[in-house]
Amino acid sequence: MRIPILKLHNYLLISIQIDLDDQSAIEFQEDLLNKIHKSGATGVVIDLTSVDIIDSFIAKVLGDVVTMSDLMGARVVLTGIQPAVAMTLIELGIHMQDVQTALDLEQGLIKLRQELEG
Amino acid sequence: MDFKPCVNINKELDIVGARQLGRTRAKELGFGTVDQARIATAISELARNIYLYAGKGKVCFEVIDQLDKQGLKVVASDEGPGIRDISQVMQDGYSTSGGLGAGLPGVKRLMDHFEIHSEWGKGTEIQAIKWVR
Numbered sequence: 001m002r003i004p005i006l007k008l009h010n011y012l013l014i015s016i017q018i019d020l021d022d023q024s025a026i027e028f029q030e031d032l033l034n035k036i037h038k039s040g041a042t043g044v045v046i047d048l049t050s051v052d053i054i055d056s057f058i059a060k061v062l063g064d065v066v067t068m069s070d071l072m073g074a075r076v077v078l079t080g081i082q083p084a085v086a087m088t089l090i091e092l093g094i095h096m097q098d099v100q101t102a103l104d105l106e107q108g109l110i111k112l113r114q115e116l117e118g
Numbered sequence: 119m120d121f122k123p124c125v126n127i128n129k130e131l132d133i134v135g136a137r138q139l140g141r142t143r144a145k146e147l148g149f150g151t152v153d154q155a156r157i158a159t160a161i162s163e164l165a166r167n168i169y170l171y172a173g174k175g176k177v178c179f180e181v182i183d184q185l186d187k188q189g190l191k192v193v194a195s196d197e198g199p200g201i202r203d204i205s206q207v208m209q210d211g212y213s214t215s216g217g218l219g220a221g222l223p224g225v226k227r228l229m230d231h232f233e234i235h236s237e238w239g240k241g242t243e244i245q246a247i248k249w250v251r
Contacts, residue, residue, distance in 0.1 A: 021134045053137060053155055055162035056224070084155035092159060092224035093210060 003028045005035045011043045011112060012036065012074075013105070017050040025061040032065055036074045043112035044069055047105050049080030059094045066099050075115060077101065079108035124178040125165075127196075133165040136177040140192065143179050147190055148250050156228040157190060157248050163225050164194035164244055172198020172241070182247065189230070189249040197241040204234055 001024055006013045012035055018024065032044065046062070048054070054062070066076045077100045089096070102108040125136040140161040144154045161177060168175035175196025182189040201207055210223045222244070226232040231247035 019134055019138060022130050052151075053141075053158045053162065055137075055159050055166070056221075057162075057166060082155075084152040087152055088155045088159045088228065091156065091227045092163070093221070093227070094224075 002031065005032060007035075007039050007041065010039075010041050011045065011109065012039065012041045013045050013047070015047040015050065015105075019053070020051070020058050022057055022061075025058055029061055029065045029068070033068055033072065036069055036072050041074055042116050044074050044076040045105060045108040045112065046076060046078050047080045047108070048078060048085070049082070049104070051085065052082060054081075054085050054089055056092060056094055059089060059096060063096055063099060075100070075112060077108040077111050079103065079105050123180065124176045126174070126176050127165050127168045128174045130169060133162055133169060136165040137162040140177070140179060140190075143181075144190055144248070147181065147188060149190070149248070150251070153248060153251070157192070160225045160228040160246060160248075161192055161194075163221075164192065164246070167222075168194060168196045168198070172196035175241075187249050189247045191245060191247045192229075193243065193245050195241065195243040200238040200240055200242055201234075201236040202238050204236060208234075 001018055003014060003016055003024065062078065069076045079102045081101060100111065102111045125132060125139055127133065127136060137158040141154050141158040144157045149157065165177050175194065175198065178193045180191040180193065182191050207222055225246060229246040229248050233245045236242040
């Protein structure tokens with residue numbers, strides 16, 4: 001299943017609303033990088049409000065897509081990580097360092113604007 | 119209660135099927151949101167291990183009723199290559215898959231009880247229990 005990527009000015013917005021299987025996660029990674037390339041977006045918000053499980057594989061794909069986007073010149077902020085997901089990730093031993101996060105989509109956009117527009 | 123006890127793991131998509139069924143079972147048993155996430159994540163890791171290392175196997179669920187408590191038992195079994203050195207795979211940070219899985223120590227932390235039996239060349243069985251609080 002393809003995850004829709006919306007363009008808003010020079011930002012890309014994604015809300016993940018499916019239980020991500022490995023294949024969908026990898027496809028999303030490719031789609032997002034292609035979309036950054038095509039649109040010239042400088043900021044990306046990936047909203048995870050509807051995601052109720054992030055296992056080690058999905059965490060790795062998300063962490064990688066942040067680094068890959070950064071290489072292309074786009075800053076990524078992950079938003080809306082649920083309390084249960086945050087607790088589970090840390091207990092599992094996954095520390096998503098170097099990943100920008102914000103409470104929700106609104107805060108994520110504010111964060112991006114501050115960083116990119118000074 | 120209609121209780122489908124096992125999910126066969128043959129393809130990557132079965133990992134999602136296993137964790138979704140596990141979450142449903144956990145919810146039915148009265149686990150809270152955080153424990154549901156813990157159980158589903160643990161199942162996801164165990165199912166992925168089966169898929170990555172053994173190719174196929176199964177994840178089974180069992181309700182445990184004791185006098186003073188109730189729990190969900192997850193049994194992940196395969197007839198894959200087995201684990202040569204269990205103490206090594208139980209170390210944090212150990213991986214043979216290039217960091218794809220957080221590994222078994224993470225699963226152990228997410229659950230209340232964790233047991234592993236493995237025979238080199240014959241397969242692996244992991245039992246993990248979470249008690250309803």
